[in-house]
Amino acid sequence: MHHSVHAARWIEALLDADFDLHLYPVDPAPPHAYIRGLTLHRPTPASPVAAPSVSISRRVARFLRHVLQDPLDAIRLLREKLARHAASTPAPEPRPRAGDPLRVRPVPFDGDDPQARVRLGRPDESEEAIMALHGPQMLAKVIAEVQPDLIHSLEFQHNAYLVLAARDLMLAADPSRGFPRWLATNWGSDIYYFGRDEAHARQIRRVCEAVDLYSCECRRDLALGRSFGYQGPELPVLANSGGIDVDAAQRLRSQVPPSQRKLIMVKGYDHFAGRAMVSLAVLERFADRLKDYEIVMFSVGSRPRVRALELKAAGILNIRVIDIATHDEILECFGRARAYLAVSISDGISTSVLEAMLMGAFPIQTNTSCCEEWFVQGETGFAVSPDDFDEICTQFERALTDDALVDEAAIRNLDIIRSRLDQTVMTPAIRDFYRQALGMPSRHEGSEPR
Known part of the structure; x- marks a missing residue:
């Protein structure tokens, strides 16, 4: 694509x-x-x-x-x-x-x-x-x-x-x-x-x-x-989103600690897998505590978009819907966010989770993704069930109130992203990935991300 x-x-x-x-x-x-x-x-x-x-x-x-x-x-x-x-x-x-x-x-x-x-x-x-x-x-x-x-x-x-x-x-x-x-x-x-x-x-x-x-x-x-029948060799497990210039991304990140940020990022997918309507219901439950927060929704489906604008018009939540934005603009929003919420019944790693970790936003992602292969459950992120609304609310409330949790997670998550997703790590790993696929010798032994 x-x-x-x-x-x-x-x-x-x-x-x-x-x-x-x-x-x-x-x-x-x-x-x-x-x-x-x-x-x-x-x-x-x-x-x-x-x-x-x-x-x-x-x-x-x-x-x-x-x-x-x-x-x-x-x-x-x-x-x-x-x-x-x-x-x-x-x-x-x-x-x-x-x-x-x-x-x-x-x-x-x-x-x-x-x-x-x-x-x-x-x-x-x-x-x-x-x-x-x-x-x-x-x-x-x-x-x-x-x-x-x-x-x-x-x-x-x-x-x-x-x-x-x-x-x-x-x-x-x-x-x-x-x-x-x-x-x-x-x-x-x-x-x-x-x-x-x-x-x-x-x-x-x-x-x-x-x-x-x-x-x-x-x-x-x-x-x-x-x-499903694959019998070939095992290739390195690498993020499909490729590498990212971590230092460049950090220049888009607010210097304010996550605990002092007043923004919540929300994925707006509403399709075969996305359940953004559930995310909006969670936010609505905590509307009184979110009076001072801006809610930013991106990749927004039609139903969540309509509901988000209704909540904004009614004065219940201060929601901004992003219809079109550059990648840097999305990263800048993550860099001003305290937490990130995404509910779906299926996903891979979810690139948005990696971007939240990169920019210091505490990730709350449903466990139907592979997020637990990247963050430490309960410490640097929450993997929640898409079918347990109360659990999602409980973990969102903790991310909203536990300052020490989100600040410590931001430090640890940045280290994880730098060690596994930075261009200096991913570029040689991807090149060796193709050399292995073509039966060629590796030029960067030991370069595969941890």
């Missing part, structure tokens, strides 16, 4: 490391502004495809169900439909573009972060033309042209499924040709949550059995990968 800051920061560690990097985008959105130093493949249509006229959402939903049940047949049907469109639609004058559909354009880019949101398993736009340009058929063509030594799919539902479909196409066309070495990395809830769904579980198992290498950011997810 080329518009993700996490992908951008991961790629940044590979710059000037003698790797020839190629990026295949999952949709036509512009790349993240941090992405540079690689070749971005910009698919362009050889023949235009007419946009569907009616019932797009129902047709897309029906097609996605078919993809999950029978990927090869779904691809066959899509190819036939696109061929009919191309045959029946007169071609307009081509837009001025350099090169053919497989033309590659070098970066760096200096565009803005589009803050893109992508749906499960397909590009964001509900148009078949997007699926044709950024789907498995075009990816298969790029793979055949580039002939990479390693394909790395970052995330499962949008990316590993896509590589799997491209692999099916290539092996069906020529079984003797084989397929390049493939590394699949699990992000967030890719296996922990979606593995409970029967249709997704079949796809996840197909991926885990097909890949040469599997990686993840949690010990929990390593075991889950094995349970």
Whole structure:
């Protein structure tokens, strides 16, 4: 997902490391502004495809169900439909573009972060033309042209499924040709949550059995990968968000001790996993004690946004909803926060937890993430059950009232982040990660983060 800051920061560690990097985008959105130093493949249509006229959402939903049940047949049907469109639609004058559909354009880019949101398993736009340009058929063509030594799919539902479909196409066309070495990395809830769904579980198992290498950011997810059929070697467990310049981040951090800060950070996700409405209910319970606090919600879903603005309008809570912000602006808010609250039924490490630890905000995160692999439960953070509202309230109240707890945790958490997430640690670890994946000798023995 080329518009993700996490992908951008991961790629940044590979710059000037003698790797020839190629990026295949999952949709036509512009790349993240941090992405540079690689070749971005910009698919362009050889023949235009007419946009569907009616019932797009129902047709897309029906097609996605078919993809999950029978990927090869779904691809066959899509190819036939696109061929009919191309045959029946007169071609307009081509837009001025350099090169053919497989033309590659070098970066760096200096565009803005589009803050893109992508749906499960397909590009964001509900148009078949997007699926044709950024789907498995075009990816298969790029793979055949580039002939990479390693394909790395970052995330499962949008990316590993896509590589799997491209692999099916290539092996069906020529079984003797084989397929390049493939590394699949699990992000967030890719296996922990979606593995409970029967249709997704079949796809996840197909991926885990097909890949040469599997990686993840949690010990929990390593075991889950094995349970889904992965039999390859164990790669280092590294944060998917890549490294961070800890010293630069600290310049955005308030010098006021966390116990004296008057801001609470809240993740606003409200989707298959996010439970921001629960977080708002917790805050509302403590409204009298939060009169002097600013509540900042980020990554906010529509329902929590409406409720947050209602609470603000009623004078119950002083809530500020952040719709668009730079990464530095979010870090600066964390650097002024006493505590951070996030409730979800599934996650990976949660990059926001790491950012809270980095900036001195005491983390309260549901135990459906891997947060306990990073902080010390009860001392440097609270891992709580998403199903126990009273427990969440109890731990939030303690973080709100125990000054010694939050101040001591901020010191210890910064040490943890510096030792495991700083660029000086992560960059050599990520480079060695790829050397191991490619069967090359390591240049930085002992550099893996603790």
